[in-house]
Amino acid sequence: GQSLEQPxxxxxxxxxxxxxxxxxxxxxxxGLSWYQQHDGGxxxxxxxxxxxxxxxxxxxxxxxxxxxxxxxxxxxxxxxxDSASYFCAVRDxxxxxxxxxxxxxxxxxxxx
Amino acid sequence: DAGVIQSPRxxxxxxxxxxxxxxxxxxxxxxxxxxxxxxxxGLELLIYFNNNVPIDDSGMPEDRFSAKMPNASFSTLKxxxxxxxxxxxxxCASSLDSYSGNTIYFGEGSWLxxx
Numbered sequence: 001g002q003s004l005e006q007p008x009x010x011x012x013x014x015x016x017x018x019x020x021x022x023x024x025x026x027x028x029x030x031g032l033s034w035y036q037q038h039d040g041g042x043x044x045x046x047x048x049x050x051x052x053x054x055x056x057x058x059x060x061x062x063x064x065x066x067x068x069x070x071x072x073x074x075x076x077x078x079x080x081x082d083s084a085s086y087f088c089a090v091r092d093x094x095x096x097x098x099x100x101x102x103x104x105x106x107x108x109x110x111x112x
Numbered sequence: 113d114a115g116v117i118q119s120p121r122x123x124x125x126x127x128x129x130x131x132x133x134x135x136x137x138x139x140x141x142x143x144x145x146x147x148x149x150x151x152x153x154g155l156e157l158l159i160y161f162n163n164n165v166p167i168d169d170s171g172m173p174e175d176r177f178s179a180k181m182p183n184a185s186f187s188t189l190k191x192x193x194x195x196x197x198x199x200x201x202x203x204c205a206s207s208l209d210s211y212s213g214n215t216i217y218f219g220e221g222s223w224l225x226x227x
Binding site for chain 2: 033041042043044045048087097099100102104105
């Protein structure tokens with residue numbers, strides 16, 4: 001079956017760096033995405049990796065290793081507004097009609 | 113450009129009543145998704161459409177749920193009759209297409225409470 005594993009909660013200090021890991025098991029793989037969701041809000045797209053390596057977008061970076069079925073989201077210079085839930089999602093293959101399979105989300109708690 | 117627009121934002125209804133949630137996708141997007149989010153089950157894909165045609169409704173929990181997309185700019189998700197366990201946030205989302213690209217744009221959600 002398909003599954004994505006990510007920690008349920010991570011705590012970090014304002015100004016620090018935090019890494020949120022995601023391991024996946026899917027029948028197909030067409031990219032790993034990350035979404036951010038603030039309490040009471042909608043998920044919003046953060047980043048996407050189709051190939052191995054690091055993608056950087058400002059303070060956020062995302063990494064993928066397809067051989068390890070693993071990726072992570074790296075948040076630098078943490079700000080209080082980064083307190084949110086972060087979801088990894090993998091686009092699966094034909095078995096799932098190429099749809100996104102979602103992780104359960106990681107709640108990031110930032111302390112001052 | 114306007115994002116995905118959902119209505120109502122909040123609805124409280126009594127068990128047994130019919131609930132209709134509405135969605136306007138981003139103009140030009142060919143795929144539309146209905147998701148449900150709860151603390152217990154996380155984010156669940158209920159159904160999605162490509163070019164107004166339902167492609168996969170295997171996530172629809174039971175026959176009480178139905179979804180339509182009569183044209184490219186409008187979709188509805190209907191629950192009849194509603195039950196307390198249907199209480200959740202229902203998100204509509206759209207993307208350019210459902211087979212490539214990984215950016216899905218979500219609406220602000222419809223918060224449903226069934227009492």
